[in-house]
Amino acid sequence: MCAMARPRKPLLSRDRIVDAARTLVDAEGLAAVSTRRLAAELGVSGPSLYNHFRTKDQILEAVADSVSAQVDLSMFDAPQDGAEWDWRAALHDWAVSYRAALREHPNIVPVLARGPGRRPAGLRLADAVFGAMVDAGWPPAQATSIGALMRYFVMGSALGSFAGGFVDDQDAYDPADYPHLGQAHLLADRQELIDDRAFETGLTALLDGLSTQYEHVVAATR
Amino acid sequence: MCAMARPRKPLLSRDRIVDAARTLVDAEGLAAVSTRRLAAELGVSGPSLYNHFRTKDQILEAVADSVSAQVDLSMFDAPQDGAEWDWRAALHDWAVSYRAALREHPNIVPVLARGPGRRPAGLRLADAVFGAMVDAGWPPAQATSIGALMRYFVMGSALGSFAGGFVDDQDAYDPADYPHLGQAHLLADRQELIDDRAFETGLTALLDGLSTQYEHVVAATR
DNA sequence: ACCTGAACACCGTTCAAGT
DNA sequence: ACCTGAACACCGTTCAAGT
Numbered sequence: 001m002c003a004m005a006r007p008r009k010p011l012l013s014r015d016r017i018v019d020a021a022r023t024l025v026d027a028e029g030l031a032a033v034s035t036r037r038l039a040a041e042l043g044v045s046g047p048s049l050y051n052h053f054r055t056k057d058q059i060l061e062a063v064a065d066s067v068s069a070q071v072d073l074s075m076f077d078a079p080q081d082g083a084e085w086d087w088r089a090a091l092h093d094w095a096v097s098y099r100a101a102l103r104e105h106p107n108i109v110p111v112l113a114r115g116p117g118r119r120p121a122g123l124r125l126a127d128a129v130f131g132a133m134v135d136a137g138w139p140p141a142q143a144t145s146i147g148a149l150m151r152y153f154v155m156g157s158a159l160g161s162f163a164g165g166f167v168d169d170q171d172a173y174d175p176a177d178y179p180h181l182g183q184a185h186l187l188a189d190r191q192e193l194i195d196d197r198a199f200e201t202g203l204t205a206l207l208d209g210l211s212t213q214y215e216h217v218v219a220a221t222r
Numbered sequence: 223m224c225a226m227a228r229p230r231k232p233l234l235s236r237d238r239i240v241d242a243a244r245t246l247v248d249a250e251g252l253a254a255v256s257t258r259r260l261a262a263e264l265g266v267s268g269p270s271l272y273n274h275f276r277t278k279d280q281i282l283e284a285v286a287d288s289v290s291a292q293v294d295l296s297m298f299d300a301p302q303d304g305a306e307w308d309w310r311a312a313l314h315d316w317a318v319s320y321r322a323a324l325r326e327h328p329n330i331v332p333v334l335a336r337g338p339g340r341r342p343a344g345l346r347l348a349d350a351v352f353g354a355m356v357d358a359g360w361p362p363a364q365a366t367s368i369g370a371l372m373r374y375f376v377m378g379s380a381l382g383s384f385a386g387g388f389v390d391d392q393d394a395y396d397p398a399d400y401p402h403l404g405q406a407h408l409l410a411d412r413q414e415l416i417d418d419r420a421f422e423t424g425l426t427a428l429l430d431g432l433s434t435q436y437e438h439v440v441a442a443t444r
Numbered sequence: 445a446c447c448t449g450a451a452c453a454c455c456g457t458t459c460a461a462g463t
Numbered sequence: 464a465c466c467t468g469a470a471c472a473c474c475g476t477t478c479a480a481g482t
Contacts, residue, residue, distance in 0.1 A: 270465075
């Protein structure tokens with residue numbers, strides 16, 4: 001009861017803000033995140049957020065990084081005792097985990113797609129895949145390409161459903177204009193199946209193709 | 223002269239609005255496009271736009287479709303007189319043209335990434351690639367997968383530069399945290415080269431892998 | 445140190461009014 | 464039919480003021 005009521009626990013923290021923002025993005029999309037709305041969700045007034053983040057964009061960056069942090073990277077460690085280091089299997093498992101993390105939070109993908117920037121989990125991810133490919137024997141320039149092209153494919157597959165991009169309305173597909181899209185209105189119903197199959201097909205093709213290149217480029221110089 | 227000055231030519235048209243919007247998006251990004259700003263660029267007041275488009279989003283959709291319309295689809299026509307129809311070469315050329323169109327207008331890619339929806343050029347593109355793959359002998363479900371996975375890869379490669387996603391500042395890459403990113407600060411300087419090489423490497427791998435699948439799935443059943 | 449209300453310069457969109 | 468100004472309900476961010 002003394003007059004100096006100073007230590008009064010802070011209402012906000014960076015973690016609490018990021019958690020609330022991620023929940024809001026997941027539930028209602030990027031457009032629903034305004035500083036006023038987010039603050040209301042946290043029971044404070046809008047400008048309070050600026051005591052913890054410099055801009056709204058940095059809040060979204062932090063949300064993006066918290067999603068990157070969920071990607072499993074364990075398949076890249078353990079230096080493999082002598083045995084042939086199976087980079088192909090590791091790359092496959094990593095891509096599956098990467099896409100799974102993104103698909104759990106698809107609305108934040110446009111922010112993630114801007115690249116790692118200074119986000120620690122994004123940089124850790126880039127570091128892990130590049131290091132693993134170099135360890136596997138890929139020349140550094142090729143390892144960079146692999147990091148990039150895998151990112152293209154995973155980001156593209158998570159950015160938006162392919163099947164869901166087609167409207168669920170037969171009248172939208174006039175056979176005179178689009179002779180081969182007679183069944184396209186059915187895509188929306190089977191979104192997950194269609195996108196999962198396309199991802200696995202593409203990933204297998206990508207890894208098969210890279211294995212061929214590996215034999216030419218790497219195994220040949222051994 | 224006479225008092226009835228009725229026919230007064232309209233100041234605006236859908237095309238003029240779309241052209242101005244595309245120019246603005248290209249020059250200053252999606253965030254710079256506000257209805258007031260766009261209207262000012264066209265010499266009219268903000269609400270005027272609503273005589274030609276129902277929402278701002280539909281203006282952006284129209285910009286996106288005008289970019290889709292620039293993708294070359296000619297490699298998919300001409301039914302090939304008896305000879306083996308080279309779907310692999312067509313797919314390669316199409317992917318290159320697709321990516322080139324997107325890279326000329328990278329800021330609109332997030333809108334394109336929402337899928338074709340009801341956009342005519344987007345639907346034409348989906349129709350062409352699906353029809354060509356079916357003609358080449360792919361079963362419809364596989365042709366759908368190919369349309370999807372190519373879209374993943376091209377969208378991902380156009381959504382943002384891989385190399386440009388890394389900051390141009392050596393201090394951002396502490397060797398203790400990111401042991402393999404010692405050269406990462408150099409990526410920003412060679413953006414185009416690095417992204418072009420990753421795209422070609424990935425596309426070749428993808429097509430090589432699909433060719434292998436084609437032999438198993440299609441040629442075997444002939 | 446952390447939170448607040450008021451304020452500034454913006455938004456997308458609607459609508460009555462003009463021609 | 465097409466354009467306008469005024470208005471509504473929002474934005475992100477700053478800042479002086481409070482504790």
